[in-house]
Amino acid sequence: MSPLFPALTEALADPDGTAAHRSALRFGDRSLTYGELATAAAPLAARIGEAGRIAVWATPTLETAVGVVAALLAGVPAVPLNPKSGGSELGHIVADSAPTLVLASTGDQLPPALSALERVDVDVDVRAAPATAASAAEALASGLSPEAPALVVYTSGTTGPPKGAVIPRRAVATTLDALADAWQWTGDDVLVHGLPLFHVHGLILGILGPLRRGGSVRHLGRFDVTGVTRELSAGATMLFGVPTMYHRIAETLPDDPALAKALARARLLVSGSAALPVHDHERIAEATGRRVIERYGMTETLMNTSVRADGEPRAGTVGVPLPGVELRLTEEDGKTALAAYDGETVGEIQVRGPNLFTEYLNRSDATAAAFTEDGWFRTGDMAVCDPDGYVRIVGRKATDLIKSGGYKIGAGEIENALLEHPGVREAAVTGEPDPDLGERIVAWIVPADAENPPLLAELADHVAVRLAPHKRPRVLHCLGALPRNDMGKIMKRALTHD
CATH class of the missing domain: 3.30.300.30 (ANL, C-terminal domain)
Structure with a gap:
């Protein structure tokens, strides 16, 4: 398949070219251009190329981003680990995914559950020339199978031990390209976010998304309203957040004209991971003139739907299916599609398309149970659908x-x-x-x-x-x-x- 990161491929092949000098990543006061990212990631990719599956201690740092990019360059599946996970959960994930080593930032104190793994500290020192850049570029350019696993991301484990969703390179590429279509996302966009990097929203959308477009991302380390104001006022064009973040923004807006002005400058405000209350939608729109748009996805499917940048920003909905994604609502039997979409009748969301995961690692039983006989993935989310295709989620089948x-x-x-x-x-x-x-x-x-x-x-x-x-x-x-x-x-x- 084509390279996941064309701008990085170009920077690897031509360290003095235009692409190499474009801004790629910034975490606080530390940043890398595409050329510097290539310099940092290429030797690490060569180092881990034969490692098999690897773990990444996914702190919100430059090192995590470089480590995941290196793994993708090398074609090695990465398992992002939540640093806040308890010992038993980490022990389960390590035993289940069987990584051969763990990537971490220098100085990170790793828990006992990772003590048996070889540790490799991620070096973002870009002063030395990347001696292995040419070979890394060649490997990337030659391409891997679209079905090759890119990441193994563990679910939240609300109904049992976390399951490892194997996400292929195909799903990463198609989801990010579908969002580029829906959001008119280009290399000129600068994204700001403060999300964790151990799940698909913060890592795949928030870090890999800008890199696939050839744009840049400014990560706040952790969400902070002051940081949002600063970065949007300094030229960032997009903001990714979750409802609790936008709720804090809505609460702050009446007494913070600088925040309102900064949000008004943004091209796109995106919320995900849970439904954003309509009340917060309205408060933000009233104060800034900007509508927050919502999208809908999950670990196993990446992104399924979104309000389009050129569409109606209908509060309370997650928009329409993304290009390439099929979506249907079914009756309680999980087989019969609703006869009509009237905006009132509730059904379970089922999806299929190139955005889907491959399997649950080591869980063929769970994988089989997650799909219908005709290949639709059972999301467990309940929704209604308007006649024009807008989806409104009303909750989880199990709890809502x-x-x-x-x-x-x-x-x-x-x-x-x-x-x-x-x-x-x-x-x-x-x-x-x-x-x-x-x-x-x-x-x-x-x-x-x-x-x-x-x-x-x-x-x-x-x-x-x-x-x-x-x-x-x-x-x-x-x-x-x-x-x-x-x-x-x-x-x-x-x-x-x-």
Whole structure:
């Protein structure tokens, strides 16, 4: 297949050419041009070329980006490791993926679970000439099979031990090219983000995406509103974030005119990994004149849908299927496609296309169970689809589909309605058994004023007016905070009634 990073290939082949001098990566005050990235990554690619599968200690640093690029140059599958993972989880991932070595930044303290692996420190010293650059360029130019594994990314493990999704080079390339089409993403774009680098959003979209386009990325190290203002004011054109980040932005905007001005300068504001509440959409749009667009993907599929840069930025939806991606909604049997898309009928999202993973590593049973007989991947996400193809996700099949009084109800739309109430800061909705209804709707909220929280009747009426009476919550719990994971997703299984 064609090189994953044409600009880097050009820089490897011609160290004095135009491409070599273009900005590629910046983390804080440390940066690399494409020529410098080639100088740092090529010798490392030669060093690990026969290593088999490797692990990458995925801190938000220049070294992580260089290590993953080197692995892709060498054609060696990389396993990004979350530095915040516990010992048992890391032990499972290492035993399952069996890497031969681990790449890390000099000075990183690695946990005991990695002690048996050979350690290779990533050197980003670019003062020396890359003696192996020519051979690395030749290997890259010759191309690997599109089906060759690029990464093994482990799922969150919410329903058991994490599974390693084997992501081929084909999926990386096609997803990034489809997003380039949808977002009009070019080498002139400068992306700013502060996402972790151990998952597909932060690593594949946020680091490999700009490199595939020949553009650049400025990573904040960790998300910070001040950093967003600084980078967008200094010429960055795109911002990637998750809903918790955009919520913080929305909360800050009324008292921060510099942030509003910076966001107004951006060409594209993108949110993903979970649904962005409509209330935050509206607050950001009102303050900046810019609409945040959403996209939808997951580890196994990379990206499936997105609002297009030249399309209608319809708040509360994740847009339309990306080029090359087929998407359908199915009935509860998981086989029968919905007869019509009316914007109301809930079905499970199933997808197929070149963006999909190859398999779960060492889990042929789980791989087989994840696909239908005719090759569609079962996402487990529930959605409705408008007649014009816009998809609106209403929750996960396992935790967010509530069957109450004969209706199938998605928790997501109730959460959005609750967040429109001035007394609600955060909201989650679950179901619990009910002898009459089958399940009753339970609202978990963080009140805006802990001393004066809204009453259940008030919130029930608020939801019933906006949605339908059968979607109103029957039980209310007020909390100081909702349980969230590293990506800011609410962990509903941690919401208990005692």
